[in-house]
Amino acid sequence: MATVHVSFDQTAYDVKINNTAHTRIGSEILAVWPLRKIALLTDSHVGPLYLTKTQQQLEAAGFDVLPLQVPAGEQSKSLTVAGDLIAKMAKAGFTRGDGLIALGGGVVGDLGGVVASLYMRGIGFIQIATSLTAQVDSSVGGKTAVNLGDTKNIAGTFYQPDLVLVDSTYLDTLTDRDLVEGYGEVVKTSALDSQEFFDFTGTIKSIHDIRVHAQELSQRAIAYKAKIVMRDEKEAGQRQYLNFGHTIGHAIELLAHGELRHGEAVAIGMIAMTERMARDGVSSDDLTTALKARLEAVGLPTSSNLIGTSEFFDHLINDKKNRGGILNLVALKKIGNPVIVQKSMADMPTFIK
Numbered sequence: 001m002a003t004v005h006v007s008f009d010q011t012a013y014d015v016k017i018n019n020t021a022h023t024r025i026g027s028e029i030l031a032v033w034p035l036r037k038i039a040l041l042t043d044s045h046v047g048p049l050y051l052t053k054t055q056q057q058l059e060a061a062g063f064d065v066l067p068l069q070v071p072a073g074e075q076s077k078s079l080t081v082a083g084d085l086i087a088k089m090a091k092a093g094f095t096r097g098d099g100l101i102a103l104g105g106g107v108v109g110d111l112g113g114v115v116a117s118l119y120m121r122g123i124g125f126i127q128i129a130t131s132l133t134a135q136v137d138s139s140v141g142g143k144t145a146v147n148l149g150d151t152k153n154i155a156g157t158f159y160q161p162d163l164v165l166v167d168s169t170y171l172d173t174l175t176d177r178d179l180v181e182g183y184g185e186v187v188k189t190s191a192l193d194s195q196e197f198f199d200f201t202g203t204i205k206s207i208h209d210i211r212v213h214a215q216e217l218s219q220r221a222i223a224y225k226a227k228i229v230m231r232d233e234k235e236a237g238q239r240q241y242l243n244f245g246h247t248i249g250h251a252i253e254l255l256a257h258g259e260l261r262h263g264e265a266v267a268i269g270m271i272a273m274t275e276r277m278a279r280d281g282v283s284s285d286d287l288t289t290a291l292k293a294r295l296e297a298v299g300l301p302t303s304s305n306l307i308g309t310s311e312f313f314d315h316l317i318n319d320k321k322n323r324g325g326i327l328n329l330v331a332l333k334k335i336g337n338p339v340i341v342q343k344s345m346a347d348m349p350t351f352i353k
């Protein structure tokens, strides 16, 4: 069991990483929240597996629980769904002293964070991370967001949770594809962090290996992410590094209309970026090969013909690292050494070619 403490000027919380939290949800939540109403948000895949057990534990501890379930999948990250959840909480009489727990993957976490941060201008928020993406990345750091039309994460807030529970037991029911998607973010983090972490992902040769080492992967990835977000909560500088692979990744994730998962698109984005940065002399030549080997070992995609289409360039404008037509692209000079490279939107077609 490991605990990563995340602290900011105004708030602090623990990320508890173990394989037992699912058996003592009541006491874990009671340790950070006095008794209150809880909106327990989940999705249509996680709900049938874990909602009742979680609700029972919370009720046994004395909490008053409103279960809320949304359809599984990226399309639930919308303002319409968020509005509907807020209306249900208002109808149930939630006040500012109450809270929301997101029980699920990155979709439920991002959506739940938006709802918690907007409801009466902010109520308590806790994440119980059930997918690998959530356990290695999305549950920590306070980025919440929904999509609007075909623009990814365009409306959101920075809103830190009060507690994050990362219990690898939940991964037993996660499909291989959903697990592997989360591993794309692990490879990203290992490359940003250090040669030591990157060497460790080099030992992961199969989906089985991801499952065996899930807890250690979470510990290492969360430790790095926590260090970065504590230095730069609102992404004014170093936090942009966590977006490695995402400028290209988010554009093709949207263009694929549900055919590509987030972590798959990020895997393609990292390779596209590193190849082009090697051509520009920024990245070292062997970096693309090393990244590709890790991603392809578990079946992640590393190329896409969606890159470079006119719709692709249209999407780049909404990247949050765009400042007045100048894109701040994350590149790796070498492992453990990310840098920001600026390119104007006008230069992107030549760069991407």
Ligand SMILES: NC(=O)c1ccc[n+]([C@@H]2O[C@H](COP(=O)([O-])OP(=O)(O)OC[C@H]3O[C@@H](n4cnc5c(N)ncnc54)[C@H](O)[C@@H]3O)[C@@H](O)[C@H]2O)c1
Pocket (backbone or CB within 6 Å): 043, 044, 045, 046, 049, 072, 073, 074, 077, 104, 105, 106, 107, 108, 110, 130, 131, 132, 133, 134, 137, 138, 139, 140, 141, 142, 143, 144, 170, 171, 172, 173, 174, 175, 178, 181, 182, 185, 262
């Ligand atoms: N806020 C952040 O910092 C951050 C970081 C990374 C990704 N994200 C966002 O997270 C989302 C991707 O996250 P994701 O991969 O978790 O997607 P997801 O939440 O859609 O989960 C993937 C699938 O796995 C299912 N699932 C989750 N846990 C399960 C379990 N224990 N057993 C069985 N099924 C389970 C879900 O129902 C879903 O069908 C994207 O929207 C992405 O933009 C946000």
Ligand SMILES: O=C(O)C(=O)C[C@@H](O)[C@H](O)[C@H](O)COP(=O)(O)O
Pocket (backbone or CB within 6 Å): 137, 141, 143, 145, 152, 153, 185, 235, 239, 242, 243, 246, 320
């Ligand atoms: O926490 C961060 O900062 C990240 O960038 C983590 C990313 O993996 C995540 O996908 C994030 O939601 C992307 O954010 P966005 O600002 O590009 O929408």
Ligand SMILES: [Zn+2]
Pocket (backbone or CB within 6 Å): 185, 246, 262, 266
């Ligand atoms: Zn991501």
